Amino acid sequence: MALLLAVTALPTAQAETPSGGREAPVAAFDGLWCGTGLLHEFSLQLSQQQQDVQGTLVRRERRRELEGRVEGATLHTQATRHGSLVLERAGDKLRVTGGDGLLAMARGATFQRASGAACTG
Structure with a gap:
């Protein structure tokens, strides 16, 4: 319990801008995301190192x-x-808000954070 209280008391990580100011906190995109609706056959596995993200869309x-x-x-x-793709994180959802090419056709669709080790859709 003490560890949980200590972790929640830590300040939110913020990146410094080149001008020395502070940016908004960086959202966490790590993990497995499962497509919903029209994207129900898709999964998105993401790995994040600070602001850089690598992943696989399957x-x-x-x-x-x-x-x-x-x-x-x-x-x-x-x-x-x-x-x-342009993905916006809101809680346990990633919403496709933009992009270009074939992937842009998914605008408005969402991915939900996986509740297990695999997507079931």
Whole structure:
């Protein structure tokens, strides 16, 4: 219990800007995310090192590697031949808020944080 209280008392991590000021806290995108609705066949496994994110978008046997950067609660993936994504984190959901190419067609769709080690959709 004391450890839990100590962890919750720690200040929120903030990155310094080049001008020496502080940015908004960086949201955590680590983990497995499962597509919902039209994206129910998709899963998104993300690994985060501060603001840099790497991941794999999977649908059936197809895998697409992603790289991106976090700004606050928004993840911007780099463009690939299939396009790019802009994902906004809100609690246990990632909402596709933008992008380009084929991936942009998913705008408005969401991923839900997995409750286990795999997606069941």
